[in-house]
Amino acid sequence: MILDALTVCTAFAALSAATLLAPANAFAQDIANASDKVLRIGYQKAGLLAVLKAQGSLEQKLKPLGYSVKWFEFPAGPQLLEALNANSIDFGYTGAPPPVFAQASGVGFVYVGAEPQGRHTEAVIVRPDSPLHTITDLKGKRVALQKGSSSNFLLLEVLQKAGLRYEDIRPVYLPPADARAAFENGDVDAWVIWDPYYAAAQETLKARTLADYSNVNTAYSFYEATRGFAQQHPDVIGAVLGQLRTTGQWVNQHPDETAALIAPKVGLDVKLVETWVRRYPYGTSVVTDEIVRSQQSVADAFYGAHLIPQKITVRDNVWQNHDVAASLAAK
Template sequence: MQFSFTRSLLAVSLLTLAAGLAQAEETVRIGYQKYGTLITLKARGTLEQRLAKDGVKVQWTEFPGGPQLLEGLNVGSIDFGVTGETPPVFAQAAGADLVYVAHEPPAPTSEAILVPKDSAIQSLADLKGKKIALNKGSNVHYLLVQALAKAGIPYQDIQPVYLPPADARAAFERGAVDAWVIWDPYQAAAETQLQARTLTDATGLADNHQFYLATRSFAKAHPEQVGAIVDEVRSVGEWAKAHPDQVAAQVAPLLNLPLDTAERVVKRQGYGARFISPEVAAQQQKIADAFTALKLIPKPLVIRDVVWTPPASLQTAAAQP
């Protein structure tokens, strides 16, 4: 009798554990930053409504930058997230098992090299020997590489100061660095609050795509959820493009920015998420090759090896007008 009771308790415990695991699997964990369409999607709540029909919850986690977000993906704390162009290159080089899922159109004005308003720096050539703050491995890292190449300055001839955005702004404000390479909304905030001067944005230097990535295991196990997220990102992006004033009013308090600054951020974004095309993968390959040539990553990469191929049904749906 005692054995039977113990066995029943064990069975109940196993069922409870299984139910708990099943419940955990029904939460999709998304990483976002203070920029881009995901913050609008989070504010509108349409993804939660869509996935709730299938019993799936959404959990949001904010990250200060792309490298930190991809580390979250790599260690399994999130399933899906968004970054700029460069972080996935560094993550792939470090062996992270991630896949590119989708991208936004180029937004080259949403990142820039800033200098103080009264700086003597007037051209890219003046950056030689200067201390330049940036978040290592972030999207602006490639902008800096391209800007220096345009000016004929070897990367070794500057003094990179690798700092996350908040620390970089503090260093910029107190004059501890000569320039700051940064993206929106930090870029817009520095322009409006500090009267920082734009030495150059990414126009003609970098596309500044936003990329959506997932862990390979999540994309493989939950392709329909991945497709639903991309579809909702695309949908809310189209709405945002047509209603920038409403978007700015919605995200300004989330970004802790004045409305006019939020409007600047919103209007510089790219909208219209699509699955990864061969052309976009080829552009990303150029970025990887550039960092390999500079020996900032340890080995050559093949971008197409980490591009997710959605099921045919999702590709067909995405192609619908």
């Protein structure tokens, strides 16, 4: 069934005051002790920000600007953008759908950079003994996913390609840890999930892949910041994006060394980490017109499926700085 648009957007629009304040309260002590020159970054287990954290390279990059860094881990993009909205962090990284849901719900942020999406970085998976063998088999089935996440877009795309509508399946909205438990226990029929959770499910649960981005449209992943921070500190945003681009180029050439570096930090097996590191084609860029068009198609898809309450214009939330763009293009 299609959930009421207002219900689907509750991750942002209908959050209670207590929920919105929770991330801020969690970080209150750190923020209280911090100077004005602290960049608060929200990151997830996968992605270049996790590599920068493990390297300590961003701290070195920002030192000449007088900035230190504080890191806060989130299980998924929607929760990260809630913290950004509550002004608990200044900068973060998500897939394409979270900022669409956020913008539709009035969350204050801007897109400051982007990464290309790999074809095999997330998937619709089932247990090895599942009777489901195609996306068409999902009709009427319970599908676990984090609402408003990149999984949401993949699910929309593969359902459309299979000739199904979103209301033909029964979405079960769960964050990754809870979704894995439900998947493992047989409480859901399928799970739509991204790396490293996807790679872990393949390795430890022997999950079978029904579909990934191989035959459907991909979307970009994004770096977001509060509008105020981006406008007031373009030099910091530029330095972060520059370090991300440099590190991404290194990771593309050294996936085994990257895995050895970050596996202890994220508590995962080195070989498993190397699997998902090799799936990502890192290449940090500013948000170009082509990327805006791609993201607008993502937003339109969610509006068409009645999963956001109104049509949005992605360009309204795109931060542009010619100096930063020129600097990044030169790297």
